[in-house]
Amino acid sequence: MASSSPSSMSPPMIPMELHSLNREKLFNSLRDHLTSCARPLQGFVLLQGGEEQTRHCTDHLELFRQESYFAYLFGVEEPGFYGSIDIASGKSMLFIPRLPADYAVWMGKIQPPSHFQEKYKVTQVLYTDEIKDVLLDQYHATGAPLLFLLHGLNTDSNKYSKPAEFQGIEKFQTDLNTLHPILTECRVIKSNLELALIQYANDISSEAHVEVMRKTKVGMKEYQLESMFLHHTYMYGGCRHCSYTCICATGDNSAVLHYGHAAAPNDKTLQEGDMSLLDMGAEYHFYGSDITCSFPVNGRFTRDQSLLYTAVLDAHDAVISDMRPGVS
């Protein structure tokens, strides 16, 4: 099956309805919760998006990737935004940074709020220096408006998410407990639009794994397998980010779960007789894949490698069939 391109795929359109649906899901869950506690259906969800970081004290900007809760609700690629949802009306707002004139020289055209309203399909777009006035103005109940801020433990990292901060926040009441568990739960069950992006990230990553397998040769460095994967998923799949640093382990390194980081940087030379264990997954518009693939680097299983590989496959199939009791 010869083909002129090494890929049969191309990056799909990103439907911004995906994020409207995510917001609607949160809106409904949060209102259900407040109703069940006999609390008023008033106030605003307010999230602060991620900010651009430099490398230590230098002016080297790290390539920005949005904070994931913010990405879930708003799909915003740019740094320095805030986003809110009005609990009373469902109205969604983005607040964009007011950029200095010389941004246009260095970073690109300064887009007006209407550009981002069109791009991200929110009800309204304003500037971050207007958050206080706009939210106070749009609050139609008595007393200081309540802000539902994101604060909670990530149990993988043991770190806490950072609640939004802005000038004038002292004019508001804040609730740090309600939002995090509800929003986290919303993210657990994926919509069909989300599933389609996850499927795409998996498809392009699978294709890249096959491409890497095809080109792997004894004598290569492990990082060359990483480079081939990254190139395939970016060049043909439009995936600029990965879900995690590529783990390209061969030989003994395959026993190290998160091999591949700076202190173990995929730098072994592939040897005759090595098995590889490649754990690599691309990300497309914030939705990721996570695929591990194991094969002999010279293309031929030894008898022992084949026995073990088959035993693991059999065990895996047994687990899967246990998980699906209805499938014979």
Next chain:
Amino acid sequence: MASSSPSSMSPPMIPMELHSLNREKLFNSLRDHLTSCARPLQGFVLLQGGEEQTRHCTDHLELFRQESYFAYLFGVEEPGFYGSIDIASGKSMLFIPRLPADYAVWMGKIQPPSHFQEKYKVTQVLYTDEIKDVLLDQYHATGAPLLFLLHGLNTDSNKYSKPAEFQGIEKFQTDLNTLHPILTECRVIKSNLELALIQYANDISSEAHVEVMRKTKVGMKEYQLESMFLHHTYMYGGCRHCSYTCICATGDNSAVLHYGHAAAPNDKTLQEGDMSLLDMGAEYHFYGSDITCSFPVNGRFTRDQSLLYTAVLDAHDAVISDMRPGVS
């Protein structure tokens, strides 16, 4: 000139003498300075290396890249180190983190201090929890030992470098003013070993630019040019990092100096008649390149493009010949 590999290069060995020479240069400059101020030749230079970062509150680890002052003096790839130089003797020490047992399961073999002593060619390697005791013990003058810490303004970013912090620092005197200007000055004039790495980063990046130029076609996305560059420099050059995010500007985007970041992510489609401006440079063992290359994306200059391109080249040649008055 057909070739089976698209590259004529392979990653050179990294000479750790490069960093011993950098330390020696700092040692001599600092002693000269102290002598000229009639200050005692006692105390320690102490730097804290960079630490691994996660993406926001998640357990997604960003690929670590060492802080540049620390890299200059010690060449260390791993996060969480400290390094010191004894002003009295020139003795160099690295302090490594004492890793928990389960590091071996997740991240890789826990190497003993002797491994890093061999790898980085320093006088001695100890653990970070021993900094206070070791430095107090190795100080042979009276009073609290003086630590020269790195504190100073980066005039590109307007940010300050972070002076080392550790448990027990209150047992020491600290000097925040002396080290930064002297170390910064040391880094300005490069040694031959440094020049060789910079030359290599430039050679592999130049080759990658040529490869990208060869493969660029109307209808591609700008980010595909980025992907080809990244792949060439990593696959064939062993360069895991770039000096900066690739700027792959075509058409009007070429007027934006730092195009290519998350808010302007190299996502235009190349059009018939576009000029490209590709500003991309790989980094090899902390030494970087910075190369810009401009060409018509369809491979043929229009008359206007050619006139302008030639005018810029002529202006550039005039500047270069002014800078080298001895060259006829």
